[in-house]
Amino acid sequence: MGNTLRIGTTVHCDVLIIGAGGAGLRCAAEIFEKKPGARIMAVTKVSHPQRSHTVTAQGGMAAVDPRDPVDKPVYHMFDTWKGSDCTADQNIIKKIVDASWEQISWLENHGMHFSRDEKGGLSKRTFGGMTLNFGESPAFRAVFEADRTGKGIMDTVWGEAMKGGISFLNQGIATELMFSGDRCVGAIVFTQKGGEFVAILAKATVFATGGNGQVFRITTNCRQNTGDGLALILREGLPVMDPEAIQFHPTGIVGPGILASETLRSVGGILRNKDMERFMERYAPKMKELAPRDLVSRAIETEIREGRGILNPDHNIQHVWIDLRHLPDYVHDEQIPEVTGFFKKFVAIDPKKELCPVRPSNHYQMAGIPTNEFGEVQRGPQGLIPGLFAVGECACASFHGFNRLGSNSILELITMGKFVGERVVGCLGENPGELPPEAGERTFRQFSRLMEAKGKDHVGKIRDTMQALMTDKVSVFRAEHGLIEAIEALKELKDRADNAPLSSRTYAMNQELIQRWELDNLLAVSMVMTQAALRRKESRGAHCNEDFPERRDEFHYHTLASMTEYGTVNFAKRPIDMSLFEAKGEHYEKFGLIERKY
Amino acid sequence: MSRVYKITLRVRRFDPDTRMTWVQEYELEAGRILRFTDVFRKINNELDPTLAWNSSCEHAQCGSCAIKVNGKPLLACELLVENAITHFGGTIFSIEPLTIAPVVRDLIVDIDKAYERVNKAKPYIIDPSPRPAGDKEYRIAPRELERYVEATRCINCFCCAEACISSHKNFLGPNAVMASIVRLMDPREQAREERLDLLYSEQGVYRCHTSMACSFVCPKEIDVAHFIALAKANRFRPGPS
Numbered sequence: 004m005g006n007t008l009r010i011g012t013t014v015h016c017d018v019l020i021i022g023a024g025g026a027g028l029r030c031a032a033e034i035f036e037k038k039p040g041a042r043i044m045a046v047t048k049v050s051h052p053q054r055s056h057t058v059t060a061q062g063g064m065a066a067v068d069p070r071d072p073v074d075k076p077v078y079h080m081f082d083t084w085k086g087s088d089c090t091a092d093q094n095i096i097k098k099i100v101d102a103s104w105e106q107i108s109w110l111e112n113h114g115m116h117f118s119r120d121e122k123g124g125l126s127k128r129t130f131g132g133m134t135l136n137f138g139e140s141p142a143f144r145a146v147f148e149a150d151r152t153g154k155g156i157m158d159t160v161w162g163e164a165m166k167g168g169i170s171f172l173n174q175g176i177a178t179e180l181m182f183s184g185d186r187c188v189g190a191i192v193f194t195q196k197g198g199e200f201v202a203i204l205a206k207a208t209v210f211a212t213g214g215n216g217q218v219f220r221i222t223t224n225c226r227q228n229t230g231d232g233l234a235l236i237l238r239e240g241l242p243v244m245d246p247e248a249i250q251f252h253p254t255g256i257v258g259p260g261i262l263a264s265e266t267l268r269s270v271g272g273i274l275r276n277k278d279m280e281r282f283m284e285r286y287a288p289k290m291k292e293l294a295p296r297d298l299v300s301r302a303i304e305t306e307i308r309e310g311r312g313i314l315n316p317d318h319n320i321q322h323v324w325i326d327l328r329h330l331p332d333y334v335h336d337e338q339i340p341e342v343t344g345f346f347k348k349f350v351a352i353d354p355k356k357e358l359c360p361v362r363p364s365n366h367y368q369m370a371g372i373p374t375n376e377f378g379e380v381q382r383g384p385q386g387l388i389p390g391l392f393a394v395g396e397c398a399c400a401s402f403h404g405f406n407r408l409g410s411n412s413i414l415e416l417i418t419m420g421k422f423v424g425e426r427v428v429g430c431l432g433e434n435p436g437e438l439p440p441e442a443g444e445r446t447f448r449q450f451s452r453l454m455e456a457k458g459k460d461h462v463g464k465i466r467d468t469m470q471a472l473m474t475d476k477v478s479v480f481r482a483e484h485g486l487i488e489a490i491e492a493l494k495e496l497k498d499r500a501d502n503a504p505l506s507s508r509t510y511a512m513n514q515e516l517i518q519r520w521e522l523d524n525l526l527a528v529s530m531v532m533t534q535a536a537l538r539r540k541e542s543r544g545a546h547c548n549e550d551f552p553e554r555r556d557e558f559h560y561h562t563l564a565s566m567t568e569y570g571t572v573n574f575a576k577r578p579i580d581m582s583l584f585e586a587k588g589e590h591y592e593k594f595g596l597i598e599r600k601y
Numbered sequence: 602m603s604r605v606y607k608i609t610l611r612v613r614r615f616d617p618d619t620r621m622t623w624v625q626e627y628e629l630e631a632g633r634i635l636r637f638t639d640v641f642r643k644i645n646n647e648l649d650p651t652l653a654w655n656s657s658c659e660h661a662q663c664g665s666c667a668i669k670v671n672g673k674p675l676l677a678c679e680l681l682v683e684n685a686i687t688h689f690g691g692t693i694f695s696i697e698p699l700t701i702a703p704v705v706r707d708l709i710v711d712i713d714k715a716y717e718r719v720n721k722a723k724p725y726i727i728d729p730s731p732r733p734a735g736d737k738e739y740r741i742a743p744r745e746l747e748r749y750v751e752a753t754r755c756i757n758c759f760c761c762a763e764a765c766i767s768s769h770k771n772f773l774g775p776n777a778v779m780a781s782i783v784r785l786m787d788p789r790e791q792a793r794e795e796r797l798d799l800l801y802s803e804q805g806v807y808r809c810h811t812s813m814a815c816s817f818v819c820p821k822e823i824d825v826a827h828f829i830a831l832a833k834a835n836r837f838r839p840g841p842s
């Protein structure tokens with residue numbers, strides 16, 4: 004046993020990518036294009052890159068086609084700025100929007116199976132918040148691959164990374180970063196299959212570890228999205244940005260949490276409470292079910308909190324109904340077949356005849372590891388960490404500010420993936436680092452603590468309690484007293500976690516050990532999220548503080564939060580880039596501190 | 602709505618530390634719409650934290666949770682308790698890992714080994730065709746895409762490979778073969794000879810016995826056998842077919 008807690012193998016490569024989803028592998032493909040033969044290693048927690056969360060993205064990717072006679076990049080930039088509640092960085096918005104169509108072409112040229120129009124070009128569809136002429140009318144801006152756009156991206160970038168000669172280490176977790184002076188020189192990785200610790204030395208290390216949806220009980224995120232990347236950054240004493248910025252989708256399917264698309268409401272689905280009342284009439288008399296995502300989410304949560312929800316006994320989850328029974332058969336069969344299929348398959352309900360259970364579900368973290376426009380990780384308000392990059396949902400540049408628009412997330416993966424790849428190539432001339440003498444020691448201390456824990460508690464039960472707590476107090480609605488309670492409760496859960504023994508002391512494919520390690524990550528991320536939410540005494544985008552329902556200009560900054568010991572969170576600020584506004588070019592006035600009203 | 606079933610899972614387990622294999626029985630109560638992934642989680646939380654199983658997206662889009670239930674390969678996330686009872690006609694279920702790759706622990710197999718066959722089929726465009734002059738993208742008519750788009754939905758869960766009656770050793774397997782066929786039907790691929798060589802090699806489509814088990818078990822309801830039949834009928838060679 005003692006023999007296991009040592010570095011079994013040391014590996015050298017040019018680039019280490021932690022996380023092999025859409026962003027990580029787009030980055031890898033770019034490196035291979037610029038530098039064929041580069042030695043890239045990608046470590047992923049899932050059993051294969053095709054199992055990454057990217058594959059679940061359904062709808063589409065926003066990009067203004069330069070041949071489009073009516074759409075313009077500046078409209079896309081405006082929509083993103085407005086959607087972000089004026090909290091995205093304008094240099095990032097411009098960079099991503101300007102690069103978007105070229106990246107769509109890249110995917111198409113490399114084999115992605117986009118849906119096509121009659122002329123054989125790429126089909127486009129509309130998406131909430133994506134408009135022409137600064138909000139005038141919906142824009143046909145999102146290209147897509149049927150209802151599986153994310154899978155199309157994943158298959159394409161996986162294929163290209165493989166073609167370039169990448170080495171994958173599947174079912175591995177990065178537990179510690181290695182530094183030589185200031186410079187990041189790689190990471191310690193624990194291989195689940197072999198139960199071995201590997202030191203991977205690299206000239207550049209790229210975080211692409213995805214989101215943290217498992218903080219919440221009801222989430223559209225996959226089982227592995229436990230905020231590992233953010234937690235690792237926190238353990239290194241580095242800050243994460245805007246941890247309080249978390250998006251909730253109004254209609255997740257109870258209990259699997261699968262997204263029931265906005266389409267259900269746009270084709271005429273009606274939300275009802277347990278008394279069968281069409282409650283949206285009270286919250287948005289004009290728009291009713293078609294009100295914006297956050298408003299609908301809050302309406303549903305209010306119904307549930309005031310006792311007008313319905314309890315699903317199998318999953319023990321409160322919900323409301325979406326009523327689709329009145330819709331004609333052709334709407335069911337032609338316009339919403341996929342979502343109808345989800346209800347049939349995962350909750351055994353026929354939406355033509357029965358009411359369907361939905362409730363707000365955690366969907367996306369705008370939060371992330373702070374980076375500049377090249378994906379270089381920031382040490383704080385100033386200063387970069389040489390050799391360390393972050394990209395994708397785990398990173399925060401920030402393109403989405405405090406609220407992300409649909410069809411902007413997978414766009415960010417592929418554009419920033421490319422930019423980070425380009426930048427990484429610049430590092431490849433560096434000398435390879437050497438194994439630092441203390442490498443692995445923190446990991447071994449952590450793992451022996453997990454392995455040796457004594458007590459009567461249970462990892463799964465602590466996780467369930469934490470998820471319920473965060474869903475109750477730190478999700479759609481946040482209130483001062485609830486957040487304070489949550490902070491205390493999280494500290495107790497952390498103590499409980501330290502007294503949760505493992506049933507088996509084996510290292511090879513010990514799922515309970517991994518879950519215990521993940522629980523530390525979830526608890527760390529939950530703590531900074533809750534404290535950051537408490538500190539932001541306003542409402543902005545997805546962050547809704549009931550005690551302060553308005554956006555306030557004094558909070559017009561990004562939160563930087565780091566944690567020295569559990570519960571002690573330190574804060575700093577990063578200014579929001581407003582270069583489009585400051586440039587005073589055409590339409591600059593649209594990029595000031597505008598109202599987010601639809 | 603609130604019906605609860607008492608079910609029994611007989612799970613084939615394997616411990617790599619002792620190299621022991623055994624069948625362990627778990628009895629538990631489960632609501633009618635719990636998925637088998639929820640049932641495994643319940644076992645971990647209430648009965649046995651050591652039972653190892655795999656999942657990721659848990660809505661049939663990633664293929665991680667493929668296992669055999671009463672001998673049938675399927676995705677555990679798609680199987681609801683009540684549906685399983687109706688489908689299999691009982692409340693006792695035999696749960697086994699797939700046999701397409703060595704078992705790592707319990708229900709987890711070494712999927713990297715299984716993927717080696719997909720990798721052989723090169724699931725990417727080997728040699729891109731020239732693009733039409735002046736266009737940034739290829740043009741593919743919806744009619745042309747329609748011929749093969751079904752096959753692009755494959756998630757490599759390996760249920761088809763598990764159900765296939767041809768030997769795992771000698772045949773690349775339905776999903777791997779289909780990965781190459783997609784690119785033969787995709788006008789953006791030029792490396793046709795290389796792909797045809799693989800399809801008609803020792804490990805290629807003539808190993809298929811046309812049982813059509815692949816189409817029967819595919820969780821994505823892809824008619825895998827149809828694509829293999831096209832290859833067997835020599836439909837991808839130029840000239841008369």
